[in-house]
Amino acid sequence: MNGAESMLETLVAAGVEVCFTNPGTSEMHMVAAIGASTGMRSILCLFEGGCSGAADGYARIAGKPACTLFHLGPGLSNASANIHNARKAHSPMINLVGDHATYHKQFDAPLNSDVIGLSEPVSHWVRSVADAPALPGDAAEAVAASGIRPGRIATLIVPADCAWNESVPPAETIVPSAAPLAGDRAVAQAADMLSNGRNTVLLMSNMALSETALELADRIAQKTGARIFCDTFVPRLPRGQGRPEIERLGYFAEQATEQIREAEQLIMVGTKAPVGFFAYPGKASEFAPEGADLHTLAAVHEDAEDALARVCDAVGAADLAPRLKSLELPEFTSGELSSRSIGVALARLLPENAIVVDEGGTAGSACFPACAGAAAHDWLMLTGGSIGYGLPQAIGAAVAAPERKVVCVHGDGGAMYTIQSLWTMAREDLDICIIIFANRKYQILQIELSRVGAQTMSPKTLEMLDLSNPDLDFVKLAEGMGVTAARATTADEFNDLLGRFLGDRGPRLIEALLP
């Protein structure tokens, strides 16, 4: 049994079932091992950023890691923007990066690069395999490293000879330890703060956004009057009918600071104190009101559900029933297509238990509030801020939950970073409906340009943020990759199309042409 084969059996035995691949020559023995395996599904992407974004989406829905397969340093680089997003989402992921044979690296062949150096900034755990017998054990450790809650990026660099040389039998699965519990003092202090009558905000993310955790937080809110917020961008938020509502912190400093302006106390659960997405001249980076007391009930890696349950008990809220959102559907609009009309249609038509992948940008920002009272669904967000995450993320979510409809709301500018992902959706016949918000500009940047106080809004400056010369035709792009697509230019056309495409099974794309 060669290294690649033993590695693969190790991964499969540890529960890793899917590999998002974009391989090259130095990975051929791993490709062959996957090809010979019945336990590992292989999904080909035409660009590595598709693989890493898909692995992130898979992890957020499946709750366990997929692996990826990349070709040396450049393959890893192409994947790294979406690894960054996954890292900020605390998603578990195992990257298998082929490298030159150990004895070949010294010759600095064209594809040679510092793979370890490229891995470290985007990974929590990095190992370059020493020889074939070490590979299965390293693979078992990679799985365990990725599984440290909420999840981590493990990058295993596999020199070609470590894959092709004779190895040892597969390694036993290493079970990662459970998330540590919040300390008693942290729990007691949170309970005290929640009972002292001061204006209090609970800010939650990551493991504090399970349905159970949300219900616990709602009980605490009912009992103590605290308000419950989630971060602006969270990995996954269960919401809609039958889920407790939670307020989302605004993107811009002036929104967020206003929302929590009156808070005298901030309690963080599964997250850290809120800060600005970017810095702006003359504006503060930190959002917490001046003088507010900040307290961390559960750090990102700690068991937030358990911490919330203990606080719930301590404040005497355990017997309360959580307040669950009822179905509240807005009315369809007619006439001009707008962000709001799209959001409304999505809310009305969203199927039960759908997954919404959100890279809607500014134009798509109406969807989230519009869907507050829609059928129960999960909302996946752009945690790391690197655009081009949405289409790959939708692939991974659809692979993890083939029985659920995935809706991907996407800005036109962001979609072009990883547009190749459409082909994988067609190839795998994934049940994904994509809505492209075609405003034909990097709208967020035109807004930011004025916000940062940049000096000129000259035609040459705006041209750098403009996508209208020439216009992109997303219908042709989708059809060119085997995805059925259509364009909507009015609200009525959009409502019809969305109803039809959500009723279909398989990948569909709507180009929503905004005025």
Place this chain on the structure above:
Amino acid sequence: MNGAESMLETLVAAGVEVCFTNPGTSEMHMVAAIGASTGMRSILCLFEGGCSGAADGYARIAGKPACTLFHLGPGLSNASANIHNARKAHSPMINLVGDHATYHKQFDAPLNSDVIGLSEPVSHWVRSVADAPALPGDAAEAVAASGIRPGRIATLIVPADCAWNESVPPAETIVPSAAPLAGDRAVAQAADMLSNGRNTVLLMSNMALSETALELADRIAQKTGARIFCDTFVPRLPRGQGRPEIERLGYFAEQATEQIREAEQLIMVGTKAPVGFFAYPGKASEFAPEGADLHTLAAVHEDAEDALARVCDAVGAADLAPRLKSLELPEFTSGELSSRSIGVALARLLPENAIVVDEGGTAGSACFPACAGAAAHDWLMLTGGSIGYGLPQAIGAAVAAPERKVVCVHGDGGAMYTIQSLWTMAREDLDICIIIFANRKYQILQIELSRVGAQTMSPKTLEMLDLSNPDLDFVKLAEGMGVTAARATTADEFNDLLGRFLGDRGPRLIEALLP
């Protein structure tokens, strides 16, 4: 004058005229400065790999650096595969990477990452600017660092506040020192080896592939009987009518070792000893015949032209006229479309002084030999082995030489990595004709799979190397981004189309559907 403005004036004064941009919020002051400048042309790409590949192509043709503009760590990551290719081409390039404001980094906002760590593996020179007054001086140093011959990657990380705060006047241009001369002993030894009657090969790349250098090498070959080779992948090779011919080392070990099997002496000029692109089980990594004497006349960074001129004098070849290739055009073929029929048509129809960007892969490999006797042209190659270089490279070449026709021969698999580049070609109306070799597979990998001795060729394995489910429609993809395109399925259709498209001005794409 803020930091961004002073930086920009510094760059322009140093001769940097083009910026390939894909900016975000943290770069808005640099965007505004470019927008207000008349000396810097801004070219927007929809993906950062387009910018870096374009900067590489620009440098290879213009002989000086362009700059790029990227958004924090993820933007740099997206650019890094083509920075890798540029690095291996020894192209000068200046990357401007926006980062969070200095005081904002501590908060680890969503887009925060280790930008220095991501820069170092792909750059020769990295600096993160300390404050606004330091920025212009750092920019001048970046230009100088990139200009060390043949060329280097300089990455300047610009925290947002260093761009927006008040700065000092633009910095004076720092002229990089000239390439050092080869040592007298190296020259004398080369001359001795060339005169000792033994079988000798000159292996050349980089600065040894100027027209002047090629003519000097040909004189030496005439006088001494030495054979002249270039590396398999070189940044730029002038060839065709009126240029001396040079043999190209084969890609596969068995080709290359056979070509130089009889060599008793190898003299390297502007390159190092030949090694395998990849390692293969049981095959040697080094290609030089066993026992051959290896000698470096000029290292990559040394003045190869000067070294060849001195050797030419020493062996008494200075008065010889170089043998220049005459026009030798193969006949058009008819009937089935094939790699060869495409190569033949290209050779016949290639306009005088064209630039050929070659990412043809296996299917396109007939083009290079077919064009040996075509009209004078430059051939640009994939120096770093990271596919997805061709379309961006063509952008940069066309921007550097608007009066020259650029032909881009490209594999279908590779083209999908940076397919967004087509939009920039349309936007800038670049005179580029693209030929996509649509064999609908990663053919090189199917070949390599057997070459590395991987065990299975199961349907599941081959599926990972296959692009036919669904078929990509490059005509629709091109039209979706504003590029006129058509498909050829026979040699006759192709010959007609190529003639027509090469006669047009502006971007055109032919999908050559191979059986």
